[in-house]
Amino acid sequence: MSAKKTSISIVLLYLAVYLSPLLVSSFSQQVVITASTIAYILGAVLMIILYFRDKQPTLVEKEGKLSSPVFILLLGISGILIAIFLQAIIMGIQTAITNTEPSSENTESIISIIVDNKLFILATVIGGPIMEEFVFRRSLTDLFTFEKTGFWPAALISSALFSIIHFDGNFFVYFFLGLFFSILYKLTGKIWTSVISHCGMNTLVVVVQLIVHYGIVEIPK
Template structure:
């Protein structure tokens, strides 16, 4: 692994660790505590992305020399297919957790992110765009890529996906995150373009953000109305 990739990993780690001094700094500035995680994430993730993209400039210039690189048309097709693949993998892993392992659905990590987004809506941009870009660069392009040069797909995919799962600190649902990581790794190997798993990852996170944050109140209203309609139907049915 070349030195630039090591610097990318260091940048990513420092970005994550910066939450502690960043929180203390914003507290000194008397920023409302519930908004601090979202505000600092915008700052740290944006800065981290800029530094990492700068370090990747040589890779961008030489991207056309990559063997097995798919055409643009194939990349678009696999980006769309990949969205359905990652949703299917997540659903299948959740079913295994629920019925085989007895793990209840629902992610504490997702709930925490949703609360942060509600307190500071701009945080959605980190969740849906910046975060997926950074994670695919770090876990697929660099970690998986380095392992794939030495091992087969399954070993490289498992190790990189397990690290990807662990970094979310939602250890109850390691299987779900690992399954997602495998799909992203497959899309990267299949197309030779890191942009493809990035698009699939962005689509997944954007869907979760929209449903759980932007449409949360509307969905709750729809559920209540549906329950009222069902109750009314039962009453009418009983009278008839």
């Protein structure tokens, strides 16, 4: 299977997983959440299988310079803190411009679901970010990258779509996070770099939010 065909297959798989809750929408919320979690994990596993079956590297992967496991781990792990820092900066700038309290409806909704159904944490810190990296960083970047236009237009388009799909009021936060993950992917030519950073960032955010939610640590107002 060619890289382009694999990219299309992964995007279609993501859409199927994304829309799968509609199949059980008539059932209770617990059933919908459980089904969504299973779908996210299964979707991530299938994307990984498609990735390893694809013998053809994308244009970005061919140009990756820091492709050794050492750089993948170093950039992936350091990218966790950089992503958190970047998120805070963009949120701060947005707050200063709009003069509104910083908030994320997407994050608040996810934490609310996790509190009611602990299993959903697997979708949030593993299944979801893995799928998003394979779709928005590898597949869409591959589909929008051409030899004449190169990496950057594709990265901008995929980052914009990454932000839009979150249905949040923080477009630029998600956009620049997406662009940052794209840069990690480009540097190493390995999708695992951005996967490590994205999964790590989501895990850190969820842990902190749950600590605050349960009153283990109180944030001064």
